[in-house]
Amino acid sequence: MGASLPHRVPSPDRTRAGSRGELDGTVGDAVALDHAVADLVRRTRFPVAFGGLAVDDEIRVTSIHGARTHNLQGLVVKASRGLGGRALVEKRPRLALDYRSSRSITHDYDRAVLGEGIATLFAVPVLVSGRARGVIYCGSWAESPVGDVVARPAFTVAEELSSELRIRDEVQRRLALSPVRAAADPMPAATREELRETYAELRSIAAVVDDPALRARLGRLEQRLATLSHDAADPPLELDVRLSPREVDVLACAALGSTNAEIAATLDLKEGTVKSYLQSAMAKLDASTRHAAVVTARRAGLLP
Structure with missing residues (x-):
């Protein structure tokens, strides 16, 4: 042409x-x-x-x-x-x-x-x-x-x-539920859970996107969500830990209370693979339970 x-x-x-x-x-x-x-x-x-x-x-x-x-x-x-x-x-x-x-x-x-x-x-x-x-x-x-x-x-x-605009619309909608607040004011629990659900959904969508540039932009949205939901009253935890993208995906779903079977269905993985990722993340975070791993990851800014 x-x-x-x-x-x-x-x-x-x-x-x-x-x-x-x-x-x-x-x-x-x-x-x-x-x-x-x-x-x-x-x-x-x-x-x-x-x-x-x-x-x-x-x-x-x-x-x-x-x-x-x-x-x-x-x-x-x-x-x-x-x-x-x-x-x-x-x-x-x-x-x-x-x-x-x-x-x-x-x-x-x-x-x-x-x-x-x-x-x-x-x-x-x-x-x-x-x-x-x-x-x-x-x-x-x-x-x-x-x-x-x-x-x-x-x-x-x-x-x-279309997919990217839909994701952006949803993130904007959920962020609009959270009024601007002073740094010392805690985020309402319901709003925080909305942000965490959005984050987990973004992770699951990004996991099946082939375009590296689009994945990178979705990653920046995820980081923005994690930053916005951080509790300023809780001092950040300095950790020399690097979780793999799939370990973060699994932890993000686990943070919502999903079972291994539910996480597997969401991320299109085998249940045994989910368990393996969870165990690896727990070991890296020096956590004995998935709940403890989620708490540590949140304090370290790895999860919202």
């Missing part, structure tokens, strides 16, 4: 996102979107990709990769208008094999799309809990067929972005 020139629109302000933490909803979601759009170019045969999140029934394009011009910058697509607007409302992928002559869409955005030189455009909605949260696009500068082999990677990228 051709080679792109090394032009791309600057991604969201990552410095600001990092300084405010990975749980900043707006910035964090935009960063997740930018990673997904970059993946579209890397994992599909399309040389140009762009996308935006839905705000007030509009798709506000904030990420563009592989473009040869600046025509797509600042693009705002209204619901039902253009290819992406239809994908947003219909909640299903839309394809314009020959965008210029397509009669199935409105042509409100020809100046941007045709100005970039796009001939074939493919729009995939990002669905989170049944709601369209945005649209990602891939395009080529020559008319190109789009079959299952070509479309499948785009669907995969959209599904991965």
Whole structure:
């Protein structure tokens, strides 16, 4: 489909996102979107990709990769208008094999799309809990067929972005239950348990994610949760201990009171494997019971 020139629109302000933490909803979601759009170019045969999140029934394009011009910058697509607007409302992928002559869409955005030189455009909605949260696009500068082999990677990228946004939404929701408090004030027990359940769910999801970059971002969310739930009145425990990712997964589930069988089902492991991980973690933490291991891991900041 051709080679792109090394032009791309600057991604969201990552410095600001990092300084405010990975749980900043707006910035964090935009960063997740930018990673997904970059993946579209890397994992599909399309040389140009762009996308935006839905705000007030509009798709506000904030990420563009592989473009040869600046025509797509600042693009705002209204619901039902253009290819992406239809994908947003219909909640299903839309394809314009020959965008210029397509009669199935409105042509409100020809100046941007045709100005970039796009001939074939493919729009995939990002669905989170049944709601369209945005649209990602891939395009080529020559008319190109789009079959299952070509479309499948785009669907995969959209599904991965959907999963990350869903996780971020849940973390934000649960954190919102905890009011800002003075450092000396204890976190309400119910809120702390909500955070711990979220942490365990994040660990179980991250365990089956293949993308290293996505796993790393999930890891930062986990660490943020662990930090937020730490009791400031309880001095941290300094430990020279390194638990394996699976040992942390198992301990996080054990912290919720799950049995070995329940942990095995959650993490898709054998019950004997779960027992082995627990025993290893207990030995590293010098704990005689799983409860003691959880308490030590929490004091050391290894668990929320």
